[in-house]
Amino acid sequence: MGxxxxxxxxxxxxKQMFLERADLIDGALAALLSSHHLLIIGPPGTxxxxxxxxxxxxxxxxxxxxxxxxxxxTPEEIFGAVSLKALEQDDYRRVTTRKLPxxxxxxxxxxxxxxxxILNAILTLINERLFHNGKEVGAVPLLTLFGASxxxxxxxxxxxLYDRFLLRFVVNYIAEDFRFLRMLESQKTPERTTLxxxxxxxxxxxxxxxxxxAHVYRSIADIRRELNKKNIPASDxxxxxxxxxxxxxxxxxxxxxxxxxxxxxxEHVLWRDPAxxxxxxxxxxxxxxxxxxxxxxxxxxxREIRDSALQSARxxxxxxxxxxxxxxxxxxxxxxxxxxxxxxxPLGRPLQRVQTVRHEIEQLQKDMLExx
Numbered sequence: 167m168g169x170x171x172x173x174x175x176x177x178x179x180x181k182q183m184f185l186e187r188a189d190l191i192d193g194a195l196a197a198l199l200s201s202h203h204l205l206i207i208g209p210p211g212t213x214x215x216x217x218x219x220x221x222x223x224x225x226x227x228x229x230x231x232x233x234x235x236x237x238x239x240t241p242e243e244i245f246g247a248v249s250l251k252a253l254e255q256d257d258y259r260r261v262t263t264r265k266l267p268x269x270x271x272x273x274x275x276x277x278x279x280x281x282x283x284i285l286n287a288i289l290t291l292i293n294e295r296l297f298h299n300g301k302e303v304g305a306v307p308l309l310t311l312f313g314a315s316x317x318x319x320x321x322x323x324x325x326x327l328y329d330r331f332l333l334r335f336v337v338n339y340i341a342e343d344f345r346f347l348r349m350l351e352s353q354k355t356p357e358r359t360t361l362x363x364x365x366x367x368x369x370x371x372x373x374x375x376x377x378x379x380a381h382v383y384r385s386i387a388d389i390r391r392e393l394n395k396k397n398i399p400a401s402d403x404x405x406x407x408x409x410x411x412x413x414x415x416x417x418x419x420x421x422x423x424x425x426x427x428x429x430x431x432x433e434h435v436l437w438r439d440p441a442x443x444x445x446x447x448x449x450x451x452x453x454x455x456x457x458x459x460x461x462x463x464x465x466x467x468x469r470e471i472r473d474s475a476l477q478s479a480r481x482x483x484x485x486x487x488x489x490x491x492x493x494x495x496x497x498x499x500x501x502x503x504x505x506x507x508x509x510x511x512p513l514g515r516p517l518q519r520v521q522t523v524r525h526e527i528e529q530l531q532k533d534m535l536e537x538x
Contacts, residue, residue: 169365170372170420176224176359177418183220183356184213185345192418193333193434194221194312198271198366199373199414202407203292203311205277205331207318207440212337214314218273220356227363229307231269235280244284245297259300267297270309270363277313278324289327309366318439332407336440369417376413377423381512385426385453392449393436400436408435426454427516457506458519464499465523471495472530489534496531503527 167175173195180191190206194217197204206214215232222230233244242248245267246260262268266288274288290296292311296303319328340346361369390405415428433447471492503524510517 169361169369170417172359172361172365173369173418174420176221176361179357179359180217180220184217185349186340186342187213187217187337189431189434190217190335190337192415192431193335194218194310195418196411196414196431197310197312197333198225199370199417200410201309201370202332202411203313203330204333204335205313205315205328206335206337207315208335208337209316209339212339214312214337215273215275218271218312220358222271224358224360225271225363225366226360228270228309228366229264229268231264231266231272232275233266233273234275235277235284237279237281239280239284241284241287244280245287245299259302262297262299266291266308267299267304267306270307271312272308272310273312273314275314276316278315278319278321278327282323285324285327289330293330329401329404332404332411333434334437335434336443373410373413373417376416376421378409378413379423382412382424382426382429385429386432388453389429389432389436389450392453393446396445396449398437398442398446398449400438404435408432411435429454455516457510461503461506461520461523464502465526468496468499468527468530472534492534493531496527496534500524500527500531 177191177195180194181188184191193204196202198221206212206217208214219230219232222228233239235244242260244265246262246265249259249261260267266272277288278285280288287298288311290298291306291308295306295308297306313331319325340349386405386408390400393399412424412428412431415431416422416424419428421428430450433443433450437443437446503520507517507520507524510520
């Protein structure tokens with residue numbers, strides 16, 4: 167089984183295990199594939215740490231670090247104790263074994279509760295992938311840091327750290343009763359398909375090779391413009407970093423290039439406050455699915471033309487002329503539908519609605535011809 171097939175199975179296993187978390191799971195996998203960081207905001211008991219733990223268990227050879235931060239957390243707990251042997255030589259060096267500087271995947275719960283010295287070190291580590299240890303500055307193997315918090319940070323000094331999480335998700339307890347019951351009744355041990363660290367590295371290389379067409383850049387610019395109008399700005403860096411995330415989203419779905427449908431995932435990237443999530447989501451959907459409104463209008467127009475033609479025709483001659491006129495108008499509408507489809511298809515937009523409408527208009531045309 168190849169790495170991409172293994173990834174597909176891991177994705178399905180996690181979605182079976184964590185109910186109502188489909189987008190979060192896709193976000194976590196995309197974050198790993200693109201080496202970005204992810205923040206989960208939600209109350210205790212919503213499986214935030216469990217998801218990160220399960221994901222890491224599926225990466226053979228990956229070091230995993232997990233810690234609950236408080237204002238009493240010490241640097242030794244996160245970065246390792248100071249080496250007494252090195253200290254004898256005036257080198258203030260930490261022993262980082264099994265600590266954050268040696269982790270490939272990390273989960274820090276209540277990440278904004280730590281003191282400023284720890285947070286500054288974490289910021290450098292996740293931003294630059296570097297750790298200052300004594301007289302040396304070394305690269306760290308960190309792929310993705312999962313942060314969690316019960317609430318958004320309010321202090322100004324936490325803004326920089328908050329901004330480094332490209333992906334942001336708000337989670338809550340299971341909403342639907344049938345899924346809650348399914349969670350209670352689930353007793354079986356979850357299957358665990360695994361990847362090696364080398365296979366993950368190989369997939370990261372493949373992700374970077376995913377094509378980003380010019381029309382995707384234009385669509386991102388359109389999204390940015392509309393969100394700025396609504397006073398929901400995002401930094402240029404955030405938009406730039408989102409490109410590799412979109413490549414990862416395309417890779418997750420087995421695509422060779424990024425399509426406009428993958429831009430829907432930007433709803434988890436472009437908001438600052440949870441209250442902005444719905445406006446961001448609505449703006450993206452409006453821009454990418456706007457053609458559906460045009461399709462719906464063409465369908466209503468077809469029905470209206472049919473009803474008008476049948477009602478106005480009294481004699482057989484009038485009916486014949488009405489049917490010929492109706493057939494011509496419906497043929498012109500079908501041409502417009504085909505033109506919309508031709509525009510939407512290369513952009514990767516969903517075509518199910520277009521195809522359904524086209525079928526109904528064709529059926530109207532067929533019914534009228536049978537009457538003629």
